[in-house]
Structures are given as structure tokens and as C-alpha cells.
Amino acid sequence: MKRLLAAAAAALLLLAACGSTEDDAAGEPTTVRIGFSAWPGWFPWQVAQEQGLFAKNGVTVDLKYFDSYTDSLTALSTGNLDANSQTLNDTLSSVSGGAQQTIVLVNDNSTGNDQIIAKPGIDSVLELKGKTVAVEQGTVDHYLLLLALQKARLSEKDITVKPLLTDAAAAAFLAGQVDAVGAFAPFTTTALGLAGSKAIATSADFPGAIPDHLVFTADFVKDHPKEVQAMVDTWFETLAWIKANPDAAISIMAKKGGVSDADYKTYDAGTTIFAREQNLAAFESGTTPAHLDYQAKSIAQFLVKAGLVDEEPPLDGLFDPTFVKASSS
The missing domain is CATH 3.40.190.10 (Periplasmic binding protein-like II)
Known part of the structure; x- marks a missing residue:
């Protein structure tokens, strides 16, 4: 249950071998393999699964929970996942190592947790x-x-x-x-x-320093935009369900997190979940930590200065707000 800055570098060597199969042809309906791990901003995916909201939005999902966050990063990098919930720091580190990944949704910002x-x-x-x-x-x-x-x-x-x-x-x-x-x-x-x-x-x-996202492989976004759209729509519908059913939602998320409902409630202020309007604002280009492009540049510079990566990762094509903008939720 770790939120690491960098996926295993060796895993990136397998990227070239992880292309589409005959059962997963471009444009054809496919199951979305999505990973998540122990963080309050990602437990809503468990709510979506238990309430049947993926199916409601017309997408078949293989939701994989990882006790080790590191393993989820590796799974995305090696093609064993199509998408993962992970930090901006991790995504930048993976991209700097050669991974082709696209951020399509902001799950949350860490605001104290x-x-x-x-x-x-x-x-x-x-x-x-x-x-x-x-x-x-x-x-x-x-x-x-x-x-x-x-x-x-x-x-x-x-x-x-x-x-x-x-x-x-x-x-x-x-x-x-x-x-x-x-x-x-x-x-x-x-x-x-x-x-x-x-x-x-x-x-x-440090406002905006630790944003968390839904990240897809770039190829999956290109080949399966309908499924990506359905995932983004499901996120916003899940947030609406949580708002309408707070006690039931907390019980689902607390159980997955292995804590009491009372303890889970204390995490509320420390994780700011992003609804559609907050997503739209974050994806806008800007010059403050509230904007993803600004924060990505700041984190990239810090990662190099701290010796965590050799050079700043390319940011072109990293952020794709298309699906948030198209969502009506």
C-alpha cells in the first residue's frame, strides 16, 4: 500500500512487448483492467464496483486492488493493466523512464492526509x-x-x-x-x-503538490476512447452516489481500507476529491499550483534536483482533458 515516486525501471523494458491482441483490437469493445490501492482518493472505485456503476455506464471493468502500490505501477508499465490510479509524481517518473501514459482524470489532491x-x-x-x-x-x-x-x-x-x-x-x-x-x-x-x-x-x-489521477496507457486512450469516456463518466456518477449515500459509501470505503467508519471520516478534509468542475479548472493551463501543467513542471524540476530522475520528462500529450470536458455528469 505504497504511493511511490517511481515504478521499477526494469518494467519499462517490457513496454514494447505489450501491444494489442486479436481479442483487443483497436476500436473494439474491451474490458478495462484498472488498478488502485490504499488511498482515500481511490476508494470510490470500490463503491463504483459494488453499486454496479461501471455496468450502468456500459463498460466492463476488471478492478484490481493492490496491497502494494509499487506493484500497481509496475503492472501499468508492463501492460498488465490498462489504467491505474497513481500520483502525478509517479506518472512523471514513469514517463521519464520511457513509459507512454496519459492522465485523463484528477481523482483528488492530498490536502493533509x-x-x-x-x-x-x-x-x-x-x-x-x-x-x-x-x-x-x-x-x-x-x-x-x-x-x-x-x-x-x-x-x-x-x-x-x-x-x-x-x-x-x-x-x-x-x-x-x-x-x-x-x-x-x-x-x-x-x-x-x-x-x-x-x-x-x-x-x-504544500497545496497542489500531491495530485492523484486516473492514468491510462497512451495506446489504450487512442484505441478505446469509448471505454475511457465511460470510466470518467463513472467516476463522476460515483461521486454523486457517495454524496447521496454518505454512510453507506463510508462503510464500503472503510472496509476496503481496513479501518473503522469513524477513522475513515477523519480522512475527509485531508483528501479533496475532484468533481467535474475542479477537474476542468485543474486541466486549464496556468501559473499556480492549482494547474496541472504548472505543478508538473515544478515536480519535474524537483525530481531532477533530488536525483530521483536523470532528466525532466516530456510533458507533451501527458494531460488529456477531452473526456472530462465531454462528460455530462
Whole structure:
């Protein structure tokens, strides 16, 4: 259940072997293989499945849940998925490695559910100097940590990073083995179980820095626009269903996330789900973090500066607002 910055580079070598088959000819109806993992902005797909909203919109979907977010990235890159819900950071990293991917929908922005949580006695990012921080290297929470350190005029050299998977990092923090942890919901709930602990930096401090999207392979978008449109329409219809049936929706999503309904409700403010109007605004070209093209350029520059990619990925054709614009939901 990790939200990593980069898919396995070796997986990209298999891209050339992953073309259409006779059963999946261009323009012919096909099953959409879509992946998602543990993040509040992606659990609405579970609601769509359980309420029959994919079928209602005329699309057959093979919805695959990944315990490991990394595996979902690899599955998309190797052609074992047609689409995946993933961060902009991950998509840029994959594209920089040669993947041909297209963002057709904004699921959400992280507005607090990615957090740097510190033990009692540490009240600011500046006070992390000389301390040990557990974080999964390459994740967006590693990215958040670097942003927070930069804002405090520190660098990664000023702390000791203990690389652990996100669930293990939260558990290590809870056990008192590290001074702080970078984690995302629902693992923030685990970390905050340490008495007196608190978030000293969150994604709310960096608006627009962690957007999450529905990403298709570029070939699938070209060959199966009807299915892509149906997926986008289903997203907006699902949000309407959730709004009309909040308690039932929370129960579905909390169960999938392995947390209580009460805990799931606490994630609401920290993940801003994007309806159609917010999507349209995000896809517009602009010069603020609210605009995807601006944010992509900022993230690309940061990824290079942090040494996470060798060069800035090409952005031409990355964003396709066609399907959001065509949706009437």
C-alpha cells in the first residue's frame, strides 16, 4: 500500500512487448483492467464496483486492488493493466523512464492526509535536525519530507533517514524506534497512536503538490476512447452516489481500507476529491499550483534536483482533458 515516486525501471523494458491482441483490437469493445490501492482518493472505485456503476455506464471493468502500490505501477508499465490510479509524481517518473501514459482524470489532491509525524518534544520540522525519520524512500511522503526540510532551510543530510515500507515505518514510530515518520492515510492513524505525537508538516502546507489521477496507457486512450469516456463518466456518477449515500459509501470505503467508519471520516478534509468542475479548472493551463501543467513542471524540476530522475520528462500529450470536458455528469 505504497504511493511511490517511481515504478521499477526494469518494467519499462517490457513496454514494447505489450501491444494489442486479436481479442483487443483497436476500436473494439474491451474490458478495462484498472488498478488502485490504499488511498482515500481511490476508494470510490470500490463503491463504483459494488453499486454496479461501471455496468450502468456500459463498460466492463476488471478492478484490481493492490496491497502494494509499487506493484500497481509496475503492472501499468508492463501492460498488465490498462489504467491505474497513481500520483502525478509517479506518472512523471514513469514517463521519464520511457513509459507512454496519459492522465485523463484528477481523482483528488492530498490536502493533509500525507503527514510528517513527530514524537513528543519535537514541535517543528526545524527540530528534526539530527533526528531519525522513518520513511519509504521514493514515496510521495519522502517527497513531502524533502519539501518540508527545504522550507525549514534544512536538507536530507541534516537528518538520518531510516528506509522502511510505509506500514513498517508507522509501526516503528509507534514502537518508539524512530523520532518521526512520513506516512499517508490510513497509516497516519497507526502513527498517531503514539501518545503525544503530532503532525509537524502535512500536504496541506504544500497545496497542489500531491495530485492523484486516473492514468491510462497512451495506446489504450487512442484505441478505446469509448471505454475511457465511460470510466470518467463513472467516476463522476460515483461521486454523486457517495454524496447521496454518505454512510453507506463510508462503510464500503472503510472496509476496503481496513479501518473503522469513524477513522475513515477523519480522512475527509485531508483528501479533496475532484468533481467535474475542479477537474476542468485543474486541466486549464496556468501559473499556480492549482494547474496541472504548472505543478508538473515544478515536480519535474524537483525530481531532477533530488536525483530521483536523470532528466525532466516530456510533458507533451501527458494531460488529456477531452473526456472530462465531454462528460455530462
